[in-house]
Amino acid sequence: MTNKTYQLETISCPSCIAKIEGMLKKTEGIVSSEVLFNTSRVRVSFDEAKITSDEIRNRIGKLGYRVLGEK
Amino acid sequence: MIEFKGVLPVLRLTKGRIVLISGVIIAISLILKELVGYKTVTIAFMLAAACVAGAPVLRKAIGAIRYGIVGIDALVSIAVIGAIIIGEYWEAAAVTFLFMLGDYLESRTIEKTRSSIKALLDLAPDRARVKRNGVETEVSPEEVERGDLVVVRPGEKISVDGIVVEGSAHVNQAAITGESIPVSLGVGDTTFSGTIIESGYLVIRADRVGEDTTFARILQMVEEAQDRKAKTQKFLEKFSRWYTPAIILLSVIVYILSGNVVLALTLLVIACPGALVISTPVSIVAGIGNGAKRGILVKSGEVMEKLGTVRVMAFDKTGTLTVGKPSVTRIRAFGMSDDQLLRIAAIGESYSEHPLGKAIVDKATEKLGPIHEAPEQTEILAGMGLKFRLNGVNYYIGNRKLLQDCGISIETHEQDIAAEEEMGRTVVIVGANGVVCGIISIADRIREDARALIPRLKALGIKRTVMLTGDNRRAARAIAKEIGLDEYYSDLLPGDKVSILEQLRNRYGRIAMVGDGVNDAPALASADLGIAIGGAGTDVAMETADVVLMAPKLSMLTYAVGLSRATVRNMMQNIAFALLVAALLLAGVLFQAVNLSFGMLVHEASVLLVIINAARLLGYGRKVTAGPGRL
Incomplete structure (x- = not known):
């Protein structure tokens, strides 16, 4: 299992949290995820055999949140 | 704004521009409405405004719906499309415009609540x-x-x-x-x-x-602290997860029962509990930021909440209430000046490794400048003191026993010495030529701001203050009395501290332990809340404590407690306000006193007000900080 934290552009709308978490929860291969509202980060742990980090970034991006970096 | 495979140019505009453009279009449509009435051209402008402001909303809504998530974007989109279908063009334009405007203002103000932490990041060295x-x-x-x-x-x-x-x-x-x-x-x-x-x-x-x-x-700790959620926050998130679907269900029921589309749509718009969801995190981030700027590290939202509701405070003595370094508190000379006595004693102690000796040397250096003279002959007498020879005179410096052994009577000074000891001080007697020529009192000095500490904590709502120390009873009693603590426990081993904390918690409620983090790590860890004072540079303190006061100043403790109480209060105001607005809106819509655009206006305004209220926390302490170190 892999853990990654993605830095997004500033999240300000409260419903973003639910949206991003909801999307990740429904994504195959993602074990757990948490949106850090104040730092605008998303912490994800996922199964690398089922989903790649690039794909996660891609999906968050498609939802309308630009991913600025990861670590 | 967001990379999107260029469908409409408007999608690439910034939030601010979208608000501006749709605002202008809406204004034109309003003027047209006054001048020519509700004609095709007016409607066209209204639709244009709805499209400009609504496009990004719709796009986000579609993005979310693909994953089966119904967020506020989806609700607003449904409401707007619904409004257009039933011919409520003005409502459609107003709702989308207000939504975008609110979103824009929220992101601008929310930046403010995070500004203290950003300012801290800017302090990082770059070369x-x-x-x-x-x-x-x-x-x-x-x-x-x-x-x-x-x-x-x-x-x-x-x-x-x-x-x-x-x-x-x-x-x-x-x-x-x-x-x-x-x-x-x-x-x-x-x-x-x-x-x-x-x-x-x-x-x-x-x-x-x-x-x-x-x-x-x-x-790093401050960064992590911001998003370690408070209990209240976790609860609110759970609550809102049920709230939104419940409202959607309600609006469906309302539509089925009344057949009123507008009413059902309005319900949808006010359904998102935005103000409620952010009520806690915005207060917490502003509170943590305020503390961080002043050298107070609160490690999570939960800690902030706990600190804000603590009932009992237990203190370690040495290094916490006292400075932790023994120093000379009084010099009394007989037959010579105080300075002369200090000088002689310092020369005698110049090779001494004893903490009391060092205290004398430090005092002499501070008062008289560096001393380079050396005694002609020194003899250390373990457990008693030392004797030395200077300018042909034999001096004795030490405790009662030393002086008695050397045949010097201290009877005339006994009362004075006992009185000093009663105050928790250690007395060093200097004798020469068969008489006592001076008494030097040494104590671990109480911190300057310790006396003001207890009344301030009481004023902030701390019910009970207690000292836990490994020191002897006399010294403990003296200090507890001087500072005004409610209780003290002396002669404790580290393990005892843990069990006493347990008893105190059972008796009085939530307890915080304040220590310097050096030798009281178990106590810090076992209390509901561990507060380390003077934590800069001590790893253990920074790791084990929940709250770290970087500066070794007790006034920072009162500041931290005050700040946490203000933060909790702020959070409660936000929650109460958000709940009230949600209830009023719901009632207003159901009784048809609130229409679509007005509902949106109130909703957005409430989110904004919650953020602005939290931003007030950034100013906490500004008025009361009259000077450095004062609360």
């Missing part, structure tokens, strides 16, 4: 001048290695934690301790990364660099 093989080169702080010599000049930032090997300077350590009055540092002193030299210059041997410096670790 360092390193002296290698006698040559100075400028490098980035990450390239400095342990053991390197770092040269820092006025106006420059120190980039490492280390020891001064050359020079002296006045250094502003606000980045670490929150205290902006410069401290003077010289050879042998410890420096912190992130602090700024105001005058003078220093050559520092790097001890910790990059990520390991105290400053880097503070930053």
Whole structure:
């Protein structure tokens, strides 16, 4: 299992949290995820055999949140 | 704005521009409505405004719906499309415009609640001048290695934690301790990364660099702290997860029962509990930021909540309520001046390793300048003191026993000595030529701000203050009385502290333990809340404590407690306000007193007000901070 934290552009709308978490929860291969509202980060742990980090970034991006970096 | 495979140019506009453009269009449509009435051209402008402002909303809504998530974007989109279908063009335009405007203003103001922490990040050093093989080169702080010599000049930032090997300077350590009055540092002193030299210059041997410096670790802790959720926040998130679907269901039921589309749509728009969801995190981030700026590290939202509701405070004595370094408190000489006595005693003690001896030497150096004379002959008598010869006179310096053994009567001074001891001091007697020539009292000084501490904590709602110490009963009683503590426990072993904390918690409720973190780590860890004072540079304290006060100042403790109470109060105001607005809106819509655009206006305004209220916390302490160190 892999853990990654993605830095997004500033999240300000409260419903973003639910949206991003909801999307990740429904994504195959993602074990757990948490949106850090104040730092605008998303912490994800996922199964690398089922989903790649690039794909996660891609999906968050498609939802309308630009991913600025990861670590 | 967001990379989107260029469908409509409007999608690439910034939020601000979208708000502006749709605002202008809406204004034109309003004017047209007044001038020509509700005609096709008016409607066209209204539709245009709805499209400009609504496009990004719709796009986000579709993005979310693909994953089966119904967020506020979806609700607004449904409402707007619904409004257009039933011919409510004005409503459609107004709702989308207000939604975008609210969103824009929210993101601008929310930045403000996070501004203290951003300001802290800006204090990070960005370059360092390193002296290698006698040559100075400028490098980035990450390239400095342990053991390197770092040269820092006025106006420059120190980039490492280390020891001064050359020079002296006045250094502003606000980045670490929150205290902006410069401290003077010289050879042998410890420096912190992130602090700024105001005058003078220093050559520092790097001890910790990059990520390991105290400053880097503070930053990391503050960053992590922001999003460690408070209990209230977790509860609210759960609550809102049920709230939104419940409202959707309600609006469907309302539509089925009444057949009123507008009413059902309005319900949808007010359904998102935006203000409620952010009520806690915005207050917490503002509170944590305010503390961080002043050298107070609160490690999570949950800690902030606990600190704000603590009932009992237990203190370690040495190093917490007292300075932790014994020092001379009184000099009384007989047959010579106080300074003469101090000088003689210091010369006698100049080779002594005993803490009491060092206290005497320190006092003499402070008062009379460095002393270079040496005794002609010294003999240390373990457990009693020492005797030495100076200018042909034999001096004795030590406790009662020493003087008695040497045949010097202390009877006439006995009362005075006992009185001093009663006050928790240790007495050193100096004798020569068969008489007592002076009495020096030494005590571990109580911190300057300790006397003001208890009344302030009581005023902030702390019910009980207790001291836990390994020291003897006499000293403990003296200090407890002087500071005004409610209770004290003396002669304790570290393990005893833990069990006493347990008893106190059962008796009075939530308990915080305040210590210097050096030898009371178990107690700090076992209390509901561990507070380390003077934590800068001590790893154990920074790791184990829930709250770290970087500066060794008790006034920071009152500040921290006050701030946490203000934060909890702020959070409660936000929650109460958000709930009230939600209830009023719901009632207003159901009784048809609130229409679509007005509902949106109130909803957005409530979110904005919650953020603005939280931002007020950034100003906490500004009024009361009359001077440095004062609350």
